Amino acid sequence: MFYLSKIEHKFALPPHLLARPIREAIQSELERLFLDKVIQKLGLCISVYDITSIEGGSIFPGAGAPTYQVVFNLIMFRPFPGEIISAKVMSLDADGVRLSLGFFEDIYIPTHHMPYPSYYISKNNTRKWTWEYGEETDEFNIEISNEIPSSKCELPNDSS
Amino acid sequence: MFYLLLEMKILEENAGALTNFEVLDFLRAKGASKDPSRVLAKVAMSEYKVYDYLVKTPAGSQTRESVKEYFTAIKQHDLSEAEVLNVLNIRPASEVEIYHIIEDCEERFPDEEVTEIVEKVGNTLPAPPDKATPEEITKGDEETETQKHDEISQDQTEDGEQMDTS
Numbered sequence: 074m075f076y077l078s079k080i081e082h083k084f085a086l087p088p089h090l091l092a093r094p095i096r097e098a099i100q101s102e103l104e105r106l107f108l109d110k111v112i113q114k115l116g117l118c119i120s121v122y123d124i125t126s127i128e129g130g131s132i133f134p135g136a137g138a139p140t141y142q143v144v145f146n147l148i149m150f151r152p153f154p155g156e157i158i159s160a161k162v163m164s165l166d167a168d169g170v171r172l173s174l175g176f177f178e179d180i181y182i183p184t185h186h187m188p189y190p191s192y193y194i195s196k197n198n199t200r201k202w203t204w205e206y207g208e209e210t211d212e213f214n215i216e217i218s219n220e221i222p223s224s225k226c227e228l229p230n231d232s233s
Numbered sequence: 234m235f236y237l238l239l240e241m242k243i244l245e246e247n248a249g250a251l252t253n254f255e256v257l258d259f260l261r262a263k264g265a266s267k268d269p270s271r272v273l274a275k276v277a278m279s280e281y282k283v284y285d286y287l288v289k290t291p292a293g294s295q296t297r298e299s300v301k302e303y304f305t306a307i308k309q310h311d312l313s314e315a316e317v318l319n320v321l322n323i324r325p326a327s328e329v330e331i332y333h334i335i336e337d338c339e340e341r342f343p344d345e346e347v348t349e350i351v352e353k354v355g356n357t358l359p360a361p362p363d364k365a366t367p368e369e370i371t372k373g374d375e376e377t378e379t380q381k382h383d384e385i386s387q388d389q390t391e392d393g394e395q396m397d398t399s
Contacts, residue, residue, distance in 0.1 A: 075251040076250050077250075078243065078246055079245035079248045080242070081241070081242040104277060120256075120259065146248060148256060174286050175282045175283070175286040
């Protein structure tokens with residue numbers, strides 16, 4: 074689920090952070106830039122794990138802020154196809170179920186990926202998906218706020 | 234975002250896998266905790282959401298020692314690194330759950346070995362945070378259950394009830 078990715082980034086440190094110790098200032102700026110953002114091929118950035126090296130600090134002509142070249146590690150959330158994850162049901166409709174992990178809410182199970190055979194039932198203000206497994210009509214009902222272990226067979230987000 | 238991509242270089246796409254426990258440990262070391270006075274910690278809102286999620290998974294009750302014990306115990310079996318990690322994160326409590334996690338399980342491991350693995354998991358890793366008591370209640374039912382889907386639904390009703398009362 075979680076991986077470390079090593080990144081090198083060159084950026085200008087805003088002057089209002091210069092009063093702080095350099096590590097803190099750079100950490101703060103990196104968090105502002107990367108936290109909770111999806112990076113292509115890497116996944117969703119959860120946290121700045123550590124800072125490996127800081128270089129630079131020179132101010133280019135015409136610029137108002139020092140430019141640093143920083144090498145650091147990020148904790149990325151990058152599930153692989155087939156991974157089993159526990160998630161909460163956020164909403165459901167005829168097209169499928171939407172799950173949430175709290176920090177990531179775009180997990181969808183479209184109709185064709187629901188366990189076979191499943192049916193969407195909507196009546197009397199209650200909506201649910203029912204999975205009929207076994208010979209008798211044993212039902213496994215998916216309703217809002219259930220926690221279900223789900224296996225992901227496709228990558229739902231935009232990264233490769 | 235456009236500016237960001239111009240200057241950013243990915244040195245190592247995968248510099249190592251992290252277990253859920255390690256991420257949780259990292260967030261705790263940063264200052265994340267369950268208590269409501271969260272404004273004071275140096276932990277961002279998005280990081281807190283990850284913390285809230287992980288604390289409810291099996292990683293929430295794991296300790297460094299128990300994870301070390303698990304790694305030494307599991308070494309004897311021929312599992313790939315990803316499988317070792319998944320078993321640690323999911324903490325299967327029965328053979329049925331192992332079949333889901335390990336590929337070609339029936340071909341690679343005889344039934345006794347699978348049972349051994351389940352036992353080792355049960356001995357080295359603590360029970361997941363929410364399941365500590367419901368496990369005792371459903372234990373009798375689990376033994377009579379033969380359908381794996383029934384077993385999953387059994388856990389689900391327990392969790393469903395838990396959600397209502399909590």
